[in-house]
Amino acid sequence: MAQAFARKMANDGFDLVLAGRNTDELDAIRRDLLVRSPSCSVQCLFFDAMDMESHREMIDRLSPLPEVAACFVGSMGDEIAARCDAGALALILRSNFEGPANVLGIVAKRFEDRGSGTIVGISSVAGERGRKTNYIYGSAKAGFTAFLSGLRNQLQSAGVHVVTVLPGFVATKMTSHLSLPPALTAKPEAVASAIAKAIRKETNVIYVKPVWFVIMTIIKAIPESIFKKMSL
Amino acid sequence: MSSNPIPNGRQERVTGWGRYPIVETRLVQPASDAELSVATRSDGLVARGNGRGYGDCAVGKDASVQTLALDRFESFDPETGIVVAQSGVLLKTIIDVFLPRGWFPYVTPGTKFVSLGGMAAADVHGKNHHVDGTIRRWIEWFEIVCADGQIRRCSRTENNELFEATIGGMGLTGVISRIAVRLRRVQSAYIQQQTFVAPNLAAAMELFDRHESATYSVAWIDCLAVGEAMGRSIVMLGEHATITDLPVDLRDDPFDFPLRKALGVPFAPPISPLNRFSIQAFNSLYYAAQKRKIGQSLADYDSYFYPLDSIHDWNRIYGRRGFVQHQCVLPEERSREGLLELLQFISRHTQGSFLAVLKKFGKEEGPWSFPMAGYSLALDFPVNYNIESAYAALNEIVLRHAGRLYLAKDALMGRDFAHDSDHRLANFKMFREQHGMKQKFASVLSERIDL
């Protein structure tokens, strides 16, 4: 998803900074972007969402401060192990919630001081209601969604906008071992275009595929007494 | 995500573009070189690009390793026009990225929704085969994951035997991971088109001969016309339009043109609406309409090369049971007689085909690539109760005239016909055995015709 978004933004004329922990991968993405959009400039930075102490320094190295900051970091982790293993639990919570919240919090402060900017956080519909199959991942995403909502509220008056992305199913590395229902599954390119549009139009929350809004509205409306007996 | 073990893929019912046959296979979609090397550890697998091969060539015996997530460009040299990219990059992307800068592929099939790897593996030809050959000529080098798990770089000077064998090797020599291919300079996104009407087959062949130096030439043939009119065709020639070919208002922005709106076929009807009557009516109307267009015209590249691409999922129009394509080539000296026999059979015994394409090829290249000097005829038929016997009857004519079929299109020929019509396949099989490829790389096609 992050790669598709980078391609979209480069194509729309933005210069880019790619941040991630796999530097070879970042460099390959950079080379691809430069062939596709030869006039854009692309820089790579090492970034580990888990290493929260390092985030401030990474943001300090951004010059100039970008217009848009988007965080795609996330990990399913080992959901089963995380039910009774502190390490596995911390990995999910940190990579989906704490890490992204920490780095975006630092960016938010800079954007606020400048008085402009857009922050994009990729959360998940899994955070809308905890289900037995992935409630640890889901609760991390729920935390992140709440964080983004509060951040939006806080930065509103400073002229900084926050976009929350709740993609339904997306055909990516994360889901390539699953048979996803085609009607509910978006392509990364579609997610990228939807995010770019949300940035332009200052939309608050997007689902990419509208059907997910319907599905989640229904799922959220089910009374807990019934929901607890269901297998979704 | 990161903690995911490298995916082994999932069981899926997979087909080619003809939606026939449908086969259950393990579909793996590696997203990096590392994942590709894991995905190629098992046996009985074949690479899969964008599934535009018609039959079962891109369906693995046990597993199909789809390359579409390997879609990165690596470099482009504007001096030479050589682009290096991963094998899952689509031709459409190459055109979108490079045409605005004045570059176009040297060879393109009739759809832009093919991957680079698929183009190399089928050694695709275009309407300019008689001038520019197949894609082989324009591939500088590629890297391939071999049966022993090694990645080898192949070119005309490095691992040359594998280079020659892989281009046109239908994925049966390994999985290509990246390719360097040369693009051509063009001045615009337009094609200067010249259209002729040929009242019968002899006239069509005469037009191909007379216009041998035209860059692009192809004919749409009315395969249901009989008697005097048998083989009546619309012959279309084309050249890349130069700036001065364009009307003044297009010269400022020669790479821009209004995009066609894409249509779609949302589902496959249970019974195909295409039958002898609708096809005959379509053919007559089309022929009459084209007749009025005789002469010169300007077409944007998209409607010229890819008329069907604007109808997404047009393959569904043939109904739930799918369709097959029969594309053969006959040697030049046997072409006239052979084509007449094929047309005779089609008009008498089948419901006809509304996509019927006639093309004169240039010389044969490569150890097992499809084209040879002569004429190629391509026809689509819906799958129905008599398809097998009709297909076999066509093949009998092809065999008698020393022709052969295009593996990227075929879904039906049997082992004996395949080897009788194309003696090169025995060498192909031997080559595979010698290099330990037979066990490792196997498609439904290679099993069916024993490669």
Ligand SMILES: Cc1cc2nc3c(=O)[nH]c(=O)nc-3n(C[C@H](O)[C@H](O)[C@H](O)COP(=O)(O)OP(=O)(O)OC[C@H]3O[C@@H](n4cnc5c(N)ncnc54)[C@H](O)[C@@H]3O)c2cc1C
């Ligand atoms: C509308 C239409 C028009 C067409 N017109 C033409 C035409 O004019 N001329 C022509 O030559 N062909 C034509 N074709 C056929 C098409 O060009 C070929 O079948 C091409 O191989 C499809 O590419 P793909 O990426 O979809 O490959 P797939 O269909 O997925 O695979 C095709 C073959 O390539 C192999 N392959 C794919 N990727 C790799 C890889 N990375 N490494 C090794 N092997 C690989 C597969 O194993 C398989 O054998 C047409 C097809 C359609 C649907």
Ligand SMILES: NC(=O)c1ccc[n+]([C@@H]2O[C@H](COP(=O)([O-])OP(=O)(O)OC[C@H]3O[C@@H](n4cnc5c(N)ncnc54)[C@H](OP(=O)(O)O)[C@@H]3O)[C@@H](O)[C@H]2O)c1
């Ligand atoms: N695919 C879906 O159906 C779906 C649905 C809803 C939400 N989402 C969310 O969408 C986002 C993007 O996911 P995706 O589908 O594109 O899957 P993905 O390819 O696995 O993307 C996740 C990205 O997060 C990075 N990451 C994980 N932990 C990190 C860390 N500690 N430090 C730095 N980077 C780290 C990964 O980098 P590495 O390459 O280094 O591992 C990877 O690039 C995620 O937040 C995911 O939860 C996905």
